[in-house]
Amino acid sequence: MRHCNQTGRPPRDELIRHLRDAGEDPADLPPHELTHATCELEATHEGPHADHLAEIGRAAQLWVRWDGDRYLFVRLAPCEAPAGDDDVCRLFDGHDPGHSWEMRDLLHG
Numbered sequence: 001m002r003h004c005n006q007t008g009r010p011p012r013d014e015l016i017r018h019l020r021d022a023g024e025d026p027a028d029l030p031p032h033e034l035t036h037a038t039c040e041l042e043a044t045h046e047g048p049h050a051d052h053l054a055e056i057g058r059a060a061q062l063w064v065r066w067d068g069d070r071y072l073f074v075r076l077a078p079c080e081a082p083a084g085d086d087d088v089c090r091l092f093d094g095h096d097p098g099h100s101w102e103m104r105d106l107l108h109g
Contacts, residue, residue: 001098002105004039006049010064010071015053018073022054022062037064040091042098048072052090063092 012034016026026034039049048065053073055061060075076092081099083089089099 001102002043003103004041004043004045004049006039008037008039008049008051008064008066008071009035010037010066010073014071014073015064018062018064019054022056022075024054037066040100041096042103045096045098047096050092050095052092061092 015034019026019029037049037051039045040052041050048067050063050065053062053064056075059077061078063074063076065072065074076094079089079091079093079095079099081089083099083101087101089095089101091100
């Protein structure tokens with residue numbers, strides 16, 4: 001399986017506001033993370049693209065989902081499907097098939 005890697009450009013001001021609300025300091029992030037999103041789902045997924053933005057405690061993550069030029073910032077529960085070792089899926093619960101540990105390519109690569 002391969003990552004989708006589709007890129008998007010979420011509204012920067014809205015992205016920064018959501019990151020701050022999640023407890024992140026945007027100044028600590030690489031500049032490209034404030035201007036671009038890259039889909040982390042499997043290449044043949046259906047529906048909106050998704051990029052993980054921040055951890056919000058153990059029970060929630062901040063994601064940006066987009067389809068075309070429509071962006072939605074959402075808090076989702078982590079998937080955490082076990083990989084058989086100490087690793088778990090890094091995507092959100094209920095994502096399309098293809099857990100993060102099944103991807104054979106480099107994300108954003």
